[in-house]
Amino acid sequence: MPLTLLKYGLPGDHVPTRDIPPTPDxxxxxxxxxxxxxxxxxxxxxxxxxxxxxxxxxxxxxxxxxxxxxxxxxxTIRSNYITNQSIRFYKEAVSLYESMSHELNFNVMFSQRGQLTLAHSDSTLRSFHLRAEMGRHNGTRISVVDQQQVRELCPHLNMDMGGQHEVVGGLWHEDGGTARHxxxxxxxxxxxxxxxxxxxxxxxxxxxxxxxxxxxxxxxxxxxxxxxxxxxxxxxxxxxxxxxxxxxxxIRCFPLQAMVTQPLKPFLNTLVSSANLHTYLVQSSRGEIVIGGGSDPYQLAATRSTLDLKEQLAHGAVQLFPFLHNVKLLRQWAGITDMTPxxxxxxxxxxxxxxxxxxxxxxxxxxxxxxxxxxxxxxxxxxxxxxxxxxxxxxxxxxxxxxxxxxxxxxxx
Missing domain, CATH: 3.50.50.60 (FAD/NAD(P)-binding domain)
Structure with a gap:
């Protein structure tokens, strides 16, 4: 292999190919x-x-x-929705992601690690049972997990036992994952x-x-x-x-912000989300912690970042993983969500x-x-x-x- 690479790279007559042609007339x-x-x-x-x-x-x-x-x-890629129509639709999306690199002859870095959605109250846990039943009915891998299972899935998570944000269980979606956008x-x-x-x-x-x-x-x-x-x-x-x-x-448009930290050694093997804290986290292949949350509460068709959202996301991330409190942020960004009623x-x-x-x-x-x-x-x-x-x-x-x-x-x- 090294000799092959040398033969390929050293000749001066090598003309690199382009994946995408220049914009034509x-x-x-x-x-x-x-x-x-x-x-x-x-x-x-x-x-x-x-x-x-x-x-x-x-x-x-x-x-x-x-x-x-x-x-x-x-x-984030997942199919843990609520209605039959949506679950079937996103279930096929997950299936297509599983074979996408082969379909496109292009490594899209699909990583199927599962998604853990946390429950901080008994009422949330009851609603998770409904979502789990709907998911299983439509053939997705999804189940309700208790405190001990949450600990096993995410050992570094702050369970906040007896506190305001105590984790009482969760919704485990084994089909969840990520891909390189x-x-x-x-x-x-x-x-x-x-x-x-x-x-x-x-x-x-x-x-x-x-x-x-x-x-x-x-x-x-x-x-x-x-x-x-x-x-x-x-x-x-x-x-x-x-x-x-x-x-x-x-349709009404709302900004949706996210941010990413400096790279860390791998510790987060799943996607973790908390609706109570309006925060979700996932560790990228480069070790960065990607942190997102809910969209801004006001209409705006702009991709700008704000300090208040950064503080809110940081608060949620540190509540779930307290040892992140001194970790530096690398960048913050926003998209425009086109929301329907x-x-x-x-x-x-x-x-x-x-x-x-x-x-x-x-x-x-x-x-x-x-x-x-x-x-x-x-x-x-x-x-x-x-x-x-x-x-x-x-x-x-x-x-x-x-x-x-x-x-x-x-x-x-």
């Missing part, structure tokens, strides 16, 4: 235009080109590749672009030309393109983009016949990347909403068929 028309070059848009491009043979596709990204919420999350995005982008999909960075959608009940063309800062079909997957800007197309979405995404049809929605993800977007991409691609290719996406229709707000997942967050909102 826009063509006049595309079969499919995808608004948003994050995980969901790139995944849809991959599945369209690989499994449905649709390769005349343009991914339009306002900024740089996967620079929005895909780059601003804490990479930029690797997921680049893996999908490389596969899609290798089949002819065009990825247009620094390309901002500025408006739509509507003909009857269809989008005829998209106006961008680099020119106008005619389109056959459109997928909107614009993350925190979904409400604004839809409004340009004349579509009103029941029932804390469940909107996927599928819009009032325009060739305009398909992939939005309203709130804090769940990254974990749904492969399953959303897979079935949005199927929906566009067949021009019919995939069965698994039917419950997440925009029309559920007209028929009051809501799917309440508010209590399923890793750290309560």
């Amino acid at each position: 826009l063509k006049r028309s595309y079969d499919v235009a995808i608004i948003g070059g994050g995980g969901h848009g790139l995944a849809a491009a991959h599945y369209l080109s690989k499994y449905h043979g649709i390769r005349n596709v343009a991914v339009l990204e306002k900024g740089y590749l996967a620079g929005g919420n895909t780059a601003r999350n804490t990479t 930029d690797a997921v995005a680049w893996g999908y982008a490389a596969q899609a672009s290798g089949r002819g999909v065009e990825i247009h960075q620094r390309t901002e959608v500025q408006g739509f030309d509507i003909a009857g009940d269809r989008v005829a063309a998209i106006r961008t800062n680099r020119g106008t393109i005619r389109v056959g079909q459109v997928i909107q997957a614009a993350g925190g800007l979904n409400e604004q983009v839809a409004r340009m197309a004349g579509i009103e979405l029941p 029932d804390y469940t995404p909107i996927m599928g049809a819009s009032p325009l016949k060739n305009y398909w929605l992939d939005c309203g993800w709130g804090t769940w977007g990254f974990k749904a990347t492969p399953v959303a991409g897979k079935y949005m691609a199927e929906t566009v290719a067949r021009e019919r909403v995939a069965d698994i996406l039917q419950p997440f229709s925009l029309k559920r707000f007209e028929t009051i068929s809501l799917i309440n997942e508010m209590g399923a967050t890793a750290a309560s909102h």
Whole structure:
């Protein structure tokens, strides 16, 4: 192997290859235009080109590749939701993550370590029994654990016996894990672009030309393109983009902040979350402690960080692991969550016949990347909403068929 590397690296005529080609000029028309070059848009491009043979596709990204919420999350993957519809959906997402590195021929660093959600009261523990029964009914690995089992799963955790935040048990989700967010995005982008999909960075959608009940063309800062079909997957800007197309979405945007510490020796083998403390933690492969919590309590479409959230997250982290009190923070960041009233995404049809929605993800977007991409691609290719996406229709707000997942967050909102 060393000799092979030397032979590969020393010759002066070696020309490095690029995973993703440079941004090309826009063509006049595309079969499919995808608004948003994050995980969901790139995944849809991959599945369209690989499994449905649709390769005349343009991914339009306002900024740089996967620079929005895909780059601003804490990479948690799980399926421990409350309703049957959501559990089945996210269960398939976990399954797709398990085989993603093979699917993309790209190491996405998927690590399935399990998630432990703490109960600090008997009432919370009772609600965990409901979630465990729903999860097992749908085939996920999930169970309620007692104090002793919590200690075994997370030996360094402060149980606070007899204190205000005493840990009385937990919800153990064995399927939970993490993946490298930029690797997921680049893996999908490389596969899609290798089949002819065009990825247009620094390309901002500025408006739509509507003909009857269809989008005829998209106006961008680099020119106008005619389109056959459109997928909107614009993350925190979904409400604004839809409004340009004349579509009103029941979405409100809130900042979601997180931070990361200096690297430490490995001690946290699971994802740990506490809704009472509005805090969750996971240790990265580099040893950093990633700390997140609930979204900010006020509407704002901005990716700025604040001192009060930093203090709140630090308080929760030190309550759970007191020995972290002198650990230094490396960085803090924020994304924009596009929240719906029932804390469940909107996927599928819009009032325009060739305009398909992939939005309203709130804090769940990254974990749904492969399953959303897979079935949005199927929906566009067949021009019919995939069965698994039917419950997440925009029309559920007209028929009051809501799917309440508010209590399923890793750290309560």
